[in-house]
Amino acid sequence: MHRRHFLLGGAAVMLLPVPAVADAAPRATLYKNPQCSCCEGYADYLRRNGFAVEVKPTNDLAEISRKAGVPEDLEGCHTTFIGRYVIDGHVPIDVVRKLLAEKPAIAGITLPGMPAGSPGMVGDKTEKFVIYAVTKDGKAPSVYATV
Template structure:
């Protein structure tokens, strides 16, 4: 959350015991699910998506449901770990039918 705040986003958190119903309602494909789920200007943001990639999404306004970083890759925002090399990972765009494509790579 700190990464998004530092990127200029106003963040409101809501701690829930079970996010599965929210993820289903928002249409996050099970293969792309991660630890955090957010909605930014109508787009679903799942997992540790970098703020600059969200900025790009909001500039370009593609016809997608949202973006996701599946899992919790080391080096993604909030998952930095001193002494560990950052993993390469993809930020996936997904549509309402559950189809996913690579939107950005890190």
């Protein structure tokens, strides 16, 4: 009788759905200017760090950032959505992971411009990166991290 239960239990386990490996990777959608190549570098950076990234070229990048809560003067080079958050610009992965782990009540984070030495950009890092937290409720952006 015990052997029969063991075999039936083993058969039941084999019928359970097995998640695909790609399902384990957090999904990211990156919007970029069609002519920009550094954005592809950032997408590759996210992939190397375990994200499944879909790149969508667009000529409406400023509008996408604005609707996501990123003020014009703090826009980055591209706009990425991961879960419920916007990540604008070349934000280092440690700060992205911090955001996703802490789950703050903000719209997302942004690293303005295209700083040299940031993920996906060429050159050496010459100064600290200031990453800002942004909201959609009109509150002023605040410093989220400095790296």
